Amino acid sequence: MAALHRTESTLTALDEETLWEMMESHRHKIVRSICPSRLTPYLRQAKVLDQLDEEEVLHSPTFTNTVMRVGHLLDLLKTRGKNGAIAFLESLKFHNPDIYTLVTGLQPQVDFSNFSGLMETAKLTECLAGAIGSLQEELSQEKGQKEALLQRCRQLQERLGQAEARAQSLCQLEADHDRMKREVSAHFHEVLKLKDEMLGLSLHYSNALREKELAATRCRSLQEELYLMKQELQREKISSSHERESRERSLQVAGGLGPGDRELSRLKEENEKLRSLTFSLVEKDILEQNLDEALESKQELVDRIHSLRERAVAAERQRKQFWEEKEQTLLQFQRTKVDCDIYKERVTALQSQLLQLQKERDQAYSARDAAQMEIAQNLTEKDALRRKVFELTDQVCELRQQVRKPQAESLQGPKQEAGAREPCPKGKQRLVRMFAICPRDDSDYSCPSSTESQLCSDLSATSNRELVDSFRSSSPRPPSLQSLYKRVTDDFWEDPWSFSGFPETLQVDQGPSPGAKAGDADLDYEIVDRADLPECESSLQPFSGPDTSSSGVPVRRRPARKILSQVTVLAFQGDALLEQISVIGGNLTGIFIHRVTPGSAADEMALRPGTQIMMVDCEATEPLFKATLEDTTLEQAVVLLQRVNGFCCLSVKVNMEGYKKLVQDLEAKVATSGDSFYIRVNLAIEARAEGELQVRCNDILHVTDTMFQGRGCWHAHRVGPYSTTGAEDGTIPNYTRAQQLLIALIQDMAQHTTIARKQSSGGPQKLVRIVSVDRTKPSPLRSSFDGTPPQPSRLEGELLSPTEPSTACFWAESCFTLVPYTLVHPHRPSQPRPVLFVPSVAGKILSEKLCLLRGFKKCLAEYLSQEEHGACSQRGDIIQEREASGGRYCVTRRAVESLMEKNTHALLDVRLDSVCALHRMEIFPIIIHIPINERAAKKLKKVLQRLSTSEEQLLEAGRQEEGQLDRVPCLYGSLAPDSWSDLEGLLGCVRVAIADEQKKVVWTEQNPH
Known part of the structure; x- marks a missing residue:
């Protein structure tokens, strides 16, 4: 065949x-x-x-x-x-x-x-065949895209399951941590009990030693008395013998006999005398009584000596027993101490693992949000394709209607069929997702034939299945407020340590905050009229005055910070606290008391100038008001202290050196306050009065005073591109007023589609940079409070200017808000920085040319196996990746740093969302933006043909990537559209721009999106 x-x-x-x-x-x-x-x-x-x-x-x-x-x-x-x-x-x-x-x-x-x-009807068949063929081809392409998206959804669901498993393991680790803490506490109490028992035993032992010493002293005294009694008895014996000898001598002398005779006679006389000697009964009784008393006293002494010896032996035995018990107690104490050290090491290791798990979870959330954004973009593209299919279907309907007209004239009877095939109404509504292809109202639209009816039903079923299978959202629009609030609540309860405050953000010599979540992507949003907002968003309306913020409106609190110096807590009645004291200082120096009203409650509590306020706590009267003032700006501190109107607790410490230095600087006009931080301006602000600073979008300003000449304005210096100091200074609106200006500017731009404003150089001026942040995440330019779990009904007020009703605004916890100023940090990389071109199509062309020059080299993606990829992901060293069979191709930190160490600019071929990952690695790429218009695309026509890319594709890629530049957390360099005429001229301009960007100070935002 x-x-x-x-x-x-x-x-x-x-x-x-x-x-x-x-x-x-x-x-x-x-x-x-x-x-x-x-x-x-x-x-x-x-x-x-x-x-x-x-x-x-x-x-x-x-x-x-x-x-x-x-x-x-x-x-x-x-x-x-x-x-x-x-x-x-x-x-x-x-x-x-x-x-x-x-x-x-x-x-x-x-x-x-x-x-x-x-x-x-050959011509009709030819048109019909061509239309059906094109529709068939588009339908097959759509099916392929659907399969790819379904596969991507399954992968994302698997990754979500892994993230949930990690979250469960984290919960188990937290439970183990709590259990170990309880065990450590129990062991600590046991050690305290052992210490108490040891103290009692030592007291008993000291008493026994004291009694032993008393017994020994008594024994020595008794021995001395016995020795004296023996000496006295010996003397009595000697005296009696002397008397007897003297009597014998006298007898010998009187008889004149010989020695023997005289002695004999003397003894006889003495015996006779003794025999003749008689005692009275009284004397005998006295002598016998004395003798009995002497014997009794002697016996008592002997008995007492024996009892003392027995007590001494018992005391010695008890001393040995107490010594053994002491040794056992010390040994047990040492064992308990070792166990405590082991538990401390385990707790430290557990905390480090918890921090690693938190980082992994943040990376997973970031990847999930990026995937959701990609799915939303794909759904938008699919809706556009469906719209094209719908338009082609209308064309088919019209062609059939034209063919049916001559047939209706020649044939009788097909009127009913022709009526069923009326063309689709031209005044149909705009394509809306899920109900665009086949509207529910049959009166508005009916499929012209059974073929189109089947196509409509297939597309509708495909759309419905996508709604069910999609992850978290079936619409290209941003998630709802309820969905965002649920995510934020889960993030907060799972990671309470990620809510850092303002103090860490003002250390300009450090890099990006380590607490920032890795890869937080910007979410799209719509600017809607307040009249269209639902009732749950009524909190977006501004409050009426300062009394509103102090009358029970809860304010966000952040976790209490440790104060390592000596701090005293004073509790007193702080009615109208700012009338009792006045403060100076700022986030750089701290908040100091400058004056105290005599006779006030603050004066009675001995508050004096030079006392630094560390924390204010009004939880007794206002449960959600507890704030740390150690690193807040002067404006924030004044607002917080102004809210105190009742019983409060102030944590203060004496810091006379810092206070004296601040006062000297203020008197010498070296500074106007103690504030100092750098911001990136996200809108253009015109100077409408004398002393105001005209600001352009993306300008870097050094704010030195947040209470300059009262309320509502900051004093700032414009910072040059090559240093961190600025000469031109002036006032700018504070955070709240700048936010209102930003919203008004966006509304004005929405009403007027084209705004022709020119810079002095002749190019169009960028008026606004759209940056949105989650209100549940901490912002250093807003209030810094002790963190509490976010409640859906709670509101957070912008406390920078609460005394002005028109400048204060509250947001719902689950909303996203526009940011007029972004806090930035300076960096001065010593090594050559990597280079990233926008758009990426032009970057591929320039990379091919630049890699031939000295000092430039491409950073290629390397193949990683599953094990290597897991290890690199654990360390956070992957910048960008794409899947491959058996592994992944990844651009890694090691490859970029190896080129930087060789004094070479690494040419990166990565997306713009990878800049956040590079910043987390302390790598700050140079971003060169090449504006692409139709004229510039024609200049690169020959080079584009070698890359199999059309001019339309280059223009479309340029428009898409230019819209993503606002989300980049750093400044970028942009070439003038008329500065080059061909590829060689563009190459020279790019080299000059790279050399210039390498000399500049790199300003990075604190929390990259």
């Missing part, structure tokens, strides 16, 4: 049996693959079927499924002979090209000459 059907002309040359044999050999695939309602209109026009045959095929109750209907259709066409076979194959060519190729072995190419003899 392949030999027979080399060309389509041979089909008409075949006989009837051969043609039907070809179709009968594939009958089982034909009846399963085609839809009869799509083929019958063409077959009816080819006059191989009539209306009765079509009605029988499509609506006969005998045929219960599509297979039976297609089989009956083939049987009817077989009765029509060769014409039926050729007409059926031609209909397959338009509606089922795959089946046509399967049956004939030919590619479906439309050749109108082959079937000119079958149809009378």
Whole structure:
């Protein structure tokens, strides 16, 4: 059969049996693959079927499924002979090209000459065939896009599941952390109990030692008394022996006898004398009594000595026992101390893991938001394609109406059919998602034929399935306020430490805040009239005066900061606190008390000039009012202290050195306050009065006073591009007034589509830079309060100028708000910075030329396996990635830094949203914007042809990427449109711009979008 059907002309040359044999050999695939309602209109026009045959095929109750209907259709066409076979194959060519190729072995190419003899209206068939072919091709493309989007949605759902699993593991870790904290607390209480027991034992031991010493002292005294008694007894014995000897000598002398005789006589005389010696009864009783007393006293002494010895032995035994207990207690204390150290290490490790998990979660949320944005863009493109399909359908309707007019004149009866095929009304509404192709109101629009009806139903079903399968949103519009609030509430409860305050943002020598979430993307939004806002957004109306902010309106609080110096808390009745004290200072120096009203409550609490206010706490009277003033601006501090009107607690410390230095600077007019921070201006502000500073959009200003000459204006200096100091100074509106100017400017631009304002250089001036931030996230240019979980009913007031009703505004917690000023930090990279071109198509052209020069080299994406990709993602070293088989191609931090270390500019081919990731890595790329218009596109026509890119594609890419430049968290360089005439001139301008940007100070925003 392949030999027979080399060309389509041979089909008409075949006989009837051969043609039907070809179709009968594939009958089982034909009846399963085609839809009869799509083929019958063409077959009816080819006059191989009539209306009765079509009605029988499509609506006969005998045929219960599509297979039976297609089989009956083939049987009817077989009765029509060769014409039926050729007409059926031609209909397959338009509606089922795959089946046509399967049956004939030919590619479906439309050749109108082959079937000119079958149809009378050849021109109509030619137009219809072309329209159906284009619609078929667009429908196949749409199906491919739908499959790609469905696959992308499944991937995002898998990533969402992984993120939820990580969140669950984080919750488990938090629970373990709490349990370990409770165990540590219990062990700590046990250690305290052991300390108390040791103290009691030591007291008992000291008392026992004291008693032992008393017993030893008493024993020594008793021994001394015994020794004295022995000496006295010895003396008595000696004296009695002397007396006896003296009497014997006297007897010897008196008798004149010899020595022996005299001694004998003396003893005899003495015996006689003793015998003759008699005592009275009284004397005997006295002597016996003395003897008994002496014996008793001696026995008592002996007994007392024995008892003291026994007590000494018992005391020694008790001392040994207490010493052993002390050793055991010390050993147990050491063990408990080691266990506490181990628990501390575990808690520290757990906290570090929690911080890593928080960073991973932030990256996942950032990737999720970027994916949602990409899905919204894809849905917008699909809606545009559907709109084109709808317009082509209208054209088909009109063509059919034109063809039906002559037929209606010649034929009688088809009026009802022609009436059913009236063209679509031209005054239809604009295409709206989900109900654009087939509106619900049948009276407004009806499909002209069964073919268009089927197409409409298919598109409507596709749209409905996309609504069900889409992730979080089925519309290209931004998420609703309720959806945003839910996300913010989840973020807050899962990551309470990410809400940092104003103090960290004013350290200009540091890089971007580490607490900033990685890759926070800007969300699109619409500017609507306040009259169109729902009741839940009524909080956007400005409040009536300062009394409103102090009459129960809750204000955001941030987590309390640790104050490491010596701080004293004073509680007193602070009625009208700013009438009792006056303050000076700012975020750079701190807030100091400058004057105290004599006799006031503050004076009675010994508040004096030079006292620095660290924190104000009015939670006793206003539960949501607790603010840290350590790093707030003077304007914020005045507003916060002005709200105090009742019992309050002030945390203060004495800082006379800082106060004296501030007063000296104020008296010497070196400074006007203690404020100092840098901002990027997001709108153009004209100087309407003397002393005001005319500001252009994207100017960098150094704000030195937020209370300059009263309220409502700041004093600032314009900073040059090559330094952080500025010469030109003046006043600018404060944050609230600038925000009102920004909203008014946007409304004015919305009303007037074209605004022709020129700079002095002749180029158009950029009037506004749209930057939106989440109100639930902290902003350094707004109030810095102690954080509380966001409530949907709570409102947050802009506290920069509460005394002026027209300049204060409140927002709902879940809203996004426009930012007139953005806080920035300066950086001076020493190594060559990477280069990023906008648009990327022009960047590819310039990268090919620049990489041939010295000092420039492309930074290519490298292939990473799954394990390497996981490790790099864990470290946060991936700048941009795209999927590949078995792994991913990624632009990594290592590749960029290796080129920077070689003193080479890395030429990056990444999207603009990758700039935030580079800033988190302390890499600050040079962004060169090349304005592309039709004239510039013609200059690059030859180079674009080598890249297989048209001028229209370059212009479209330029328009899309220029809209993303406002979201870049840093300044960028832009070339003048008329500064180059060809590719070589553009290359020279780019080199000069890169060298100039390398010399400039890099200003980065604190929280990149």
